[in-house]
Amino acid sequence: MTYIENRRLQELRRYAILDTEPEETFDRITRLTRELLNAPIALITLADENRLWFKSKQGVQLDEASKDGSFCAHALKNGQPFVVEDTTLDDRFKDKEIVRGEYNIRFYAGVPLTTPSGYHLGVLCIMDHKPRKLTCEQLASLYDMGRMVIDEIELRSLAAYDCLTGLQQRQGFWLKARQELERSKRYDSDLSLLLFDVDGFKGINASYGHAAGDRVLQQLADICRCQIRAFDTAARIGGEQFTILLPQTEITDAYKIAERIRTTIANTPTHYCDNDIFITTSFGVASINTSNVYSVTELLRVADKCLYQAKSKGRNRTVSVAA
Incomplete structure (x- = not known):
């Protein structure tokens, strides 16, 4: 090609x-x-x-x-x-x-x-x-x-892109995820998904103001763009919740990508009004070839379950499913 x-x-x-x-x-x-x-x-x-x-x-x-x-x-x-x-x-x-x-x-x-x-x-x-x-x-x-x-x-x-971060919004991501899921079924290839959010984000808004919170989200989006491939898809699907779709990526590699992004975010402060704002994130990782997933809804559900486990285990960590 x-x-x-x-x-x-x-x-x-x-x-x-x-x-x-x-x-x-x-x-x-x-x-x-x-x-x-x-x-x-x-x-x-x-x-x-x-x-x-x-x-x-x-x-x-x-x-x-x-x-x-x-x-x-x-x-x-x-x-x-x-x-x-x-x-x-x-x-x-x-x-x-x-x-x-x-x-x-x-x-x-x-x-x-x-x-x-x-x-x-x-x-x-x-x-x-x-x-x-x-x-x-x-x-x-x-x-x-x-x-x-x-x-x-x-x-x-x-219409599918978030004006704050420049990432796809939920609707655009949903269309892309359905497309990639069908492609994975057609060619019997791997497909993984990362779901993550900012730990204690409300505290950032309370301590520094909403403008600072917006800057944190923008920097997080910039880090994601730098860490993924051109054909991966990053999206903001909630206030401080994000997801990344990883075609042709098995669960072990997806876990490594999640850890790399999580570590980069934790080690990169957001500079705002003479303040260095440090944040952490928690990740859930799911894959269609390890979770018996047959729909985008189910893929997100499995990743959300892993994200919940990451939060309950202390935050600032990644949990993947390998059933």
């Missing part, structure tokens, strides 16, 4: 949109695209590592398809609007099942869904059962509809 492809996949996962439920906002765009361009099929396609997953679909019943050699894969590679006026005359596609089989696709047009960072998450495309051409105005309309998709994805992402 190339560096750029790896970064693209990280960007896609950051938006936490893969394998989510249908949403009327996106369905409205594909309906309008189909009507505007008089096409029987319109799709919002997101490109995972090996598959194309349809966030919204009009005119087909499939939820996903293979990425290898597909129309959308070519659109992503080119990074420009991609049109095939007659698939039966194009050596790249004329023998594909989607052309020769029941879908009988004879025309394709797609525009990449490009983020402000320049990464192509997927494609907004239309398909037809007969060869056709698009005018410059029609192609411009398809491009405009693609920008609407990216705008919606961006708005959805912004």
Whole structure:
């Protein structure tokens, strides 16, 4: 996998949109695209590592398809609007099942869904059962509809982030966790979760004021960002409660990560108004492969039980489950 492809996949996962439920906002765009361009099929396609997953679909019943050699894969590679006026005359596609089989696709047009960072998450495309051409105005309309998709994805992402710490909020984290849980089941890979909070946080607010408490939480978030990988997900899910999702991480490694973060937090004071504020945190660690976990709710429940044990044993420690 190339560096750029790896970064693209990280960007896609950051938006936490893969394998989510249908949403009327996106369905409205594909309906309008189909009507505007008089096409029987319109799709919002997101490109995972090996598959194309349809966030919204009009005119087909499939939820996903293979990425290898597909129309959308070519659109992503080119990074420009991609049109095939007659698939039966194009050596790249004329023998594909989607052309020769029941879908009988004879025309394709797609525009990449490009983020402000320049990464192509997927494609907004239309398909037809007969060869056709698009005018410059029609192609411009398809491009405009693609920008609407990216705008919606961006708005959805912004709403999921906590304005104080910059970490994801509960709703955004929940979507991301469901996505990663499905990915772990699909590929039979590990998935661990850290749940932690600040010990005695009310005392900090009482002693130094709420502004100092806010600064403590901001610094804690900064430490988390520095200690985790690009494809891990940190979130603030309560006042002083945080969680970190660790894909492809077994329980023993997750425990080590929790201990590293806990120790760093304990040894790094927050400087506020000539005061050095020291805090400690308590961690609970859970994993889907050690806890018989089959849902995000259950994963959080197991981690919360471990966190409670960490508190009851004296705080400023990590407890993991290894059932």
